[in-house]
Amino acid sequence: MQIVAENLSHVYSPKSKFAVAALKNVSLTIEEGEFFGIIGHTGSGKSTFIQHLNGLIRADKGSKKLTVGEFDLLDKECDFKKLRSKVGMVFQYPEYQLFADTVAADVAFGLKNFENPNEAETAARVKEALETVGLDYEEVKDKSPFDLSGGQKRRAAIAGVIVTKPEILVLDEPVAGLDPKGKTEFFRLLHALHGGFVKTIVIVSHDMDNVAEHCTRAAVFDKGEIYRVAPPKELFRDAAALTAMGLDVPVTGYLAAQLKAAGVFVDTDFTVADFAEKTLEKWRERQ
Amino acid sequence: MSFIEAKNVYYRYPQAEKDALCGVSFAVEKGEYLAVIGHNGSGKSTLARLLNGLLQPTEGEIAVDGISSADKSRLFELRRRVGVVFQNPDNQLIASVVEDDVAFGPENIGLKREEIKERIDFALAAVGMEEYRKAMPSRLSGGQKQRVAIAGVLAIRPDVLVLDESTAMLDPRGRREVTDVVKKLNRENGMTVLAVTHYMDEVCDADRVLVLSDGAAVMEGTPREIFSQKEKLQKYELDVPVPMRIAELLKEGGMPLKEIFTKEELGEELCRLLRKI
Numbered sequence: 001m002q003i004v005a006e007n008l009s010h011v012y013s014p015k016s017k018f019a020v021a022a023l024k025n026v027s028l029t030i031e032e033g034e035f036f037g038i039i040g041h042t043g044s045g046k047s048t049f050i051q052h053l054n055g056l057i058r059a060d061k062g063s064k065k066l067t068v069g070e071f072d073l074l075d076k077e078c079d080f081k082k083l084r085s086k087v088g089m090v091f092q093y094p095e096y097q098l099f100a101d102t103v104a105a106d107v108a109f110g111l112k113n114f115e116n117p118n119e120a121e122t123a124a125r126v127k128e129a130l131e132t133v134g135l136d137y138e139e140v141k142d143k144s145p146f147d148l149s150g151g152q153k154r155r156a157a158i159a160g161v162i163v164t165k166p167e168i169l170v171l172d173e174p175v176a177g178l179d180p181k182g183k184t185e186f187f188r189l190l191h192a193l194h195g196g197f198v199k200t201i202v203i204v205s206h207d208m209d210n211v212a213e214h215c216t217r218a219a220v221f222d223k224g225e226i227y228r229v230a231p232p233k234e235l236f237r238d239a240a241a242l243t244a245m246g247l248d249v250p251v252t253g254y255l256a257a258q259l260k261a262a263g264v265f266v267d268t269d270f271t272v273a274d275f276a277e278k279t280l281e282k283w284r285e286r287q
Numbered sequence: 288m289s290f291i292e293a294k295n296v297y298y299r300y301p302q303a304e305k306d307a308l309c310g311v312s313f314a315v316e317k318g319e320y321l322a323v324i325g326h327n328g329s330g331k332s333t334l335a336r337l338l339n340g341l342l343q344p345t346e347g348e349i350a351v352d353g354i355s356s357a358d359k360s361r362l363f364e365l366r367r368r369v370g371v372v373f374q375n376p377d378n379q380l381i382a383s384v385v386e387d388d389v390a391f392g393p394e395n396i397g398l399k400r401e402e403i404k405e406r407i408d409f410a411l412a413a414v415g416m417e418e419y420r421k422a423m424p425s426r427l428s429g430g431q432k433q434r435v436a437i438a439g440v441l442a443i444r445p446d447v448l449v450l451d452e453s454t455a456m457l458d459p460r461g462r463r464e465v466t467d468v469v470k471k472l473n474r475e476n477g478m479t480v481l482a483v484t485h486y487m488d489e490v491c492d493a494d495r496v497l498v499l500s501d502g503a504a505v506m507e508g509t510p511r512e513i514f515s516q517k518e519k520l521q522k523y524e525l526d527v528p529v530p531m532r533i534a535e536l537l538k539e540g541g542m543p544l545k546e547i548f549t550k551e552e553l554g555e556e557l558c559r560l561l562r563k564i
Contacts, residue, residue, distance in 0.1 A: 042428050042458045092456075150327045177374075177455050179326040179485055181524035206458045209529055248459040251529040251550050258554035262562045272529065276536035282561055283542050 001069025001086065001167050001199065003030040003053060009060045010048055022048040024224045030202060032167075035194060037211040037232075038204045040221030041246050046204050049221065050170050053202070054087040055080040068168065085114040088166030088198075092173045095153035098145035098160075103130070106145050107160045114164050129163040130156070132196075133189060151182050155189075165197040172204045187214055212236060212250040212270040220247070233269040255279075288353065289314035290479060291338070291447065296347035298333055307333040309502040310347070315495075317446070320473045320480040322490045322510070325499030326524035331483040334499070335451040338481065339369035351447060367396060370440030374452040376432035380424040385416065385435055388424060392443040410438035413476070414468045430461025434468055441472075448472065450482040454489065466492065487514075487528040491549060498523060511548055 010023040023045045030036050040046050051057040052066060055073055059066050066073040071083045091097065100106035107126045111117065117125065127137040133155040140148065145156055162169070174190070175183040187210070194201050205211055211218050212232045220227040220235070222245050228235065236242070236253035243249060249257070252275040256266050264282060268275045291314065298308040308330045315321050325331050336342045337349050340356040349356050354365045373379055382388035386407050393403040411417045414434040424432060433453055440448060450469065454462040470492055472478040482493065490496055496513045498506035500523040506513055513520070514527045517535070526532070530550040538544050542560060547553045 041460050177327075177452070177485065179524055180487070180526035181521075182327055184526075246460045251533065254550050255530075255533070255554050255557060259557055259561060262558040264558075264561045272533055272536070276533055276540065279537060279557065279561070280540040280542065283537075283540070286561065 002032055002067075003028075003168070003200070003202075004065060004067045005029075005049075005052070006063075006065035008049075008052065008063045008066055010052070010057060010063075011060060012048075014060075022224055023052075026221075026224075026226055028219055028226060028229060030200065032199050034200055034202075034216045035190075035214055036200070036202045037215035037218030038202065038221065039206070039208070039211060039218055039247060040227075041206075043223075044221040045224040046221050047172060048224075050089070050172060050202065050204060053168070053170055054084045054089055056089070081114065085110075085164040086166055087168045087170060088161040088164065090158055090161050090169065090171040090174060092176060094157035094161075095150065098153060098157055101144060102142050103135075103145050103148070103156050104141040106156065107163055110160055111163045125163055126159075129159040132162060132193065133159045134185075135159065151178065151185075154178070154186075158189075162193065162198070167198065168200045168202065169193065169198045170202045170204075173206065174203055175205075175207070175210065183210075190214075206248070208236070208242075208248045208250040208253070209272075212252060213272070220245070231269075232271075236270045290317040290319075291315040291349075291351050291481070293334075293337075293349045294347055296334075296337065296344045296349055298330075298337060298342060299345050300333075306345075306502050308337075308344075311499070311502070311504045312347075313497055313504055313507065315479060315481060317479055318473070318477045319495065320482070320493045322493035322496045323481065323483045323499060324485070324487075324490060324496060324525060328501075329499040329523075330502040331499055332451050333502075335371060335449050335481070335483050338447070338449055339366050339371055341371075367443050368445050369447045369449060370443060370445035371449040371451060372433065372436050372440055372453045374455050376429045376436065376456065379436045379439075380432060383423060383425075384420075385422050385424055385427075386411070386420040388435060389420075389438045389442050392439055396443060406442045406444070407438075410441040413441055413472065414438045415464075428461060429457045430464040433457065433461065433465050437465070437468060445478075447479045447481065450480070450484075452483055452485065455485065462486070462489075487526065488549075490514075491528065498525070500524070511546075514548065515546075 006027045008023055008026040012020045012022055038046050052059055071078055098106050104126050107129055108122050111125055130137045135155055175186050190201060215232055217231050218235055219229045236249055239249040239253045239257040250270055252270045259266055266278045268278045293311055293313050296308055296311045297306055299306045323331050340362050351369055354361050380388050389407045389410050390403055393406045411420055414437050416434050454465050466489055469480060473480045491510050493510060496510055497504055505523055514531055517527050530553045534544050534547045534553055544556050547556055
């Protein structure tokens with residue numbers, strides 16, 4: 001499913017003195033199959049944008065187009081319930097959203113609401129979802145979600161989203177608060193999901209090293225508008241502009257900028273492995 | 288005796304099957320900046336909560352400037368001297384105006400009005416939030432909220448500032464605001480800092496690092512000493528900062544790099560080696 005937004009706008013608390021234009025004429029197309037990054041500092045409109053993707057926030061009347069696959073989100077008749085089973089949303093610190101008595105019941109909640117299959121089918125789907133995120137079904141199913149470790153809780157929360165087999169998975173700061181190993185494992189999980197029933201992944205992240213390492217393209221939000229959409233390779237070449245916006249650049253982007261200022265152009269895609277390889281090529285040329 | 292001293296500290300949460308901390312000992316000198324790192328569930332936050340007596344060790348002792356956390360008669364004094372800032376900026380501010388929030392601590396220790404006013408001025412200036420004294424906390428950014436939380440702690444003039452992943456929920460700009468304030472307090476005001484963090488680059492600001500794994504203190508040393516032991520760190524589910532990872536790949540490829548630690552150092556090294564002559 002392709003995501004298309006044209007001239008999308010959203011104002012919070014319109015007509016009040018606290019009115020804030022969170023999105024101003026945002027146009028963006030995310031193709032099926034992408035691992036898409038959304039970056040920008042707090043208040044840039046990132047979260048407002050992603051909440052439009054499954055109708056948690058409705059676009060303002062003046063918006064021109066917002067479609068996700070065959071769903072027309074500007075249409076009053078749009079089947080939002082069906083849309084939400086197709087666009088899975090994982091918020092920041094999803095482990096704080098666990099609520100049921102057992103892990104199995106928590107994971108089954110969305111599934112029951114959307115499809116309500118019989119008990120055997122529900123159990124099978126819950127098992128599949130838990131195993132997909134790397135949890136042992138027999139071990140965790142009857143436990144209280146609050147007795148799991150931090151990393152396990154986050155995985156359980158994600159199982160509750162992917163249990164409906166969404167085609168698009170949207171995650172807001174998915175690795176915040178995880179330790180380095182937890183982060184590596186989490187991205188491994190996302191790549192494993194991507195290409196199965198999950199066709200498209202959209203992540204919001206402040207961590208530019210992660211964006212450089214994992215994303216096919218990224219959109220930079222600034223003050224409710226899109227500053228730029230490009231693959232990391234092009235985006236991080238422009239380190240000065242990102243820094244001026246108060247954003248970080250990946251370490252590789254910083255190093256490439258320093259080298260460029262010294263007259264050395266390293267043609268890298270800004271992943272750590274590629275940067276090292278291209279820098280070594282320059283070094284060998286010099287020898 | 289050191290300023291902060293933990294001797295063979297054990298802690299087990301009620302109903303837990305195993306110890307969250309098992310026999311941790313360490314010392315921090317006055318004016319020192321200690322970073323505490325470790326995987327999720329390694330006991331870092333538990334350690335932070337033991338320092339001002341929010342939790343009591345099940346065994347062993349922890350003391351700050353000679354005040355043991357087990358000494359109930361001095362618990363109030365201990366809490367005045369050890370200020371803790373937690374992770375979530377939205378859970379720590381209680382008043383509807385910034386200056387009232389900062390005043391909460393001084394009011395509770397029964398200071399006079401004039402003194403409270405001075406303390407608010409001092410604390411808000413120290414974190415660079417003077418302009419916001421009449422602002423509503425709910426309208427501040429995450430980094431600003433955490434700076435107000437730090438100001439609230441500074442207003443009771445503590446000797447030790449404990450940060451329990453205080454930057455984890457902030458964006459890069461907010462993180463920088465907070466780490467700059469903490470660095471300044473440590474360097475210029477001589478504040479003793481104990482910072483629990485997952486961000487390897489924040490560790491570089493510290494004088495010394497304590498590594499926890501499964502409730503035990505497994506490594507201790509300067510950031511340079513700790514990060515030069517990559518394999519050991521990975522065994523404890525941690526990693527070295529990105530610049531050091533890049534430097535390692537370059538060295539493996541044959542580049543004669545000096546020992547580097549930060550991205551600035553690596554940048555200089557690369558320019559030195561690759562600059563056109």
